Amino acid sequence: MNAPSVPAKTIADPNALPSYLNADNLGPWGNYLQQVDRVAPYLGSLARWIETLKRPKRALIVDVPIELDNGTVAHFEGYRVQHNLSRGPGKGGVRFHQDVTLSEVMALSAWMSVKNAAVNVPYGGAKGGIRVDPKLLSRAELERLTRRYTSEIGFIIGPNKDIPAPDVNTNEQVMAWMMDTYSMNSGSTSTGVVTGKPISLGGSLGRKEATGRGVFVVGTEAAKHLNIDIVGARVVVQGLGNVGGVAAKLFHEAGARVISAQDHKGIVYAPNGIDVPALLEHVSRHGSVEGYPTEPLDSDAFWALECEFLIPAALESQITEKNAPFVRARMVIEGANGPTTPAADDILRERNILVAPDVIANAGGVTVSYFEWVQDFSSFFWSEDEINQRLVRIMQEAFGAVWQVAQDNRVTLRTATFIVACTRILQAREMRGLYP
Ligand SMILES: NC(=O)C1=CN([C@@H]2O[C@H](COP(=O)(O)OP(=O)(O)OC[C@H]3O[C@@H](n4cnc5c(N)ncnc54)[C@H](O)[C@@H]3O)[C@@H](O)[C@H]2O)C=CC1
Ligand SMILES: O=C(O)CCC(=O)C(=O)O
DSSP states (O other): OOOOOOOHHHHOOTTOOOGGGOTTOOSHHHHHHHHHHHHGGGSGGGGGGGGGGGSOSEEEEEEEEEEOTTSOEEEEEEEEEEEEOTTSSEEEEEEEETTOOHHHHHHHHHHHHHHHHHTTOSOOEEEEEEEOOGGGSOHHHHHHHHHHHHHHHTTTOBTTTEEEEEOTTOOHHHHHHHHHHHHHHHTSOOGGGOSSOOGGGTOOTTHHHHHHHHHHHHHHHHHHHTTOOSTTOEEEEEOOSHHHHHHHHHHHHTTOEEEEEEOSSOEEEOTTOOOHHHHHHHHHHHSSSTTSOOOOOOHHHHHTOEEEEEEEOSOSSOBOTTTGGGOEEEEEEOOSSSOBOHHHHHHHHHTTOEEEOHHHHTTHHHHHHHHHHHHHHHTOOOOHHHHHHHHHHHHHHHHHHHHHHHHHHTOOHHHHHHHHHHHHHHHHHHHHOSOO
16 A cells, blocks of 8 residues: 655754754844844845754764762763864864753854854854862862863864864863874874864963963953053953953053953952952962952943943853843943844944954854864964964954945944855855865
């Protein structure tokens, strides 16, 4: 007997999004989808490819079991998502955090695709993470976790496939363990498999400071357009880690006044300016700003401080429709990925507060990661001056181009950056074609 024919639409609606990609998901992935929708009218004939941007190419979930120091076995959930590989191998960091989820890593990988295209480094976008609070692990447990995770994702990463790097709660040591594990599994030393490594293992001078330096460069470029003098300008920073700590230090050295800083444990406030080197020294000793002398300030008041530069450099969705109406900054420079929701973007725009978006403002890190990868391939290493000069040039040119697109189209800097980046990604997609 012949099987009854089933209309194709009931088998698979070609336009239906998989459930985990739905914009109704209000987390970072939902925010990213809204940002893509805003760019669609500016893509011309390339808009027919836009679905490419709305789903990751590949998402891997791995179980990462390790033996804890007390002899029990613990299982952690790990991810590596490659959002788009049209312009080159995947590139993006690895985050260790107790709140990491698949949809968060999907969003972070998508923002990497956009960021890499915005500064025109030859990469697609990827990101990884483990759902773990690393502060609860011993160093030996952290090493076992990193090595097992690297082995589990080993078949989709590689110097020409996908190159991880540091992100929240990961650092040079974690990158060294990843490089070593991948190298042992593949049979030869492979320095180009990760960036953000220690200098002694093929890391690049300037990489540790690069993201914060890029935030500073974008801030100073934006300030020129708004006629703001850096000397004496007030800066408010959320997050004093790799990104926020360096950005605060560079603004302080340039003569700005960092008047408040918030991290996961507390808030420091000094209306005349914080002694930033002393604060960073305190943070490196005690793990947070907690205990540093301060005038009192609560979180609502922190976001409402009058300042020239507000720099969110911690986690996603920090500026929302709840606090955006109270922000009194001249501009927001996004050090973190995804710190401002689309609803907050609209409020800030209405209130004439400039937002330099993550996908350009924090691109300094991946730019120097690119330099590191190139140096590893050629085994020829550049001076820190050369690296910083090239970084500043790329950031200034990319920001200048985005500024012009924003003026020409009367759109926000975020939509302008998406126009530049998505055009590059979809042109590559179209030129490559669909079939093997
Ligand atoms: N490390 C890098 O090269 C790059 C990082 N980013 C982004 O920058 C942001 C920060 O990353 P890193 O500085 O590398 O991380 P990190 O781990 O070095 O520092 C994170 C900082 O955020 C603070 N923080 C964490 N949870 C918080 C909370 N609930 N409230 C207030 N502060 C909190 C921590 O106390 C710490 O000061 C992330 O969004 C990351 O994706 C973006 C581009 C490159
Ligand atoms: O340096 C890199 O490869 C990626 C850094 C990163 O994760 C980011 O820009 O969000």
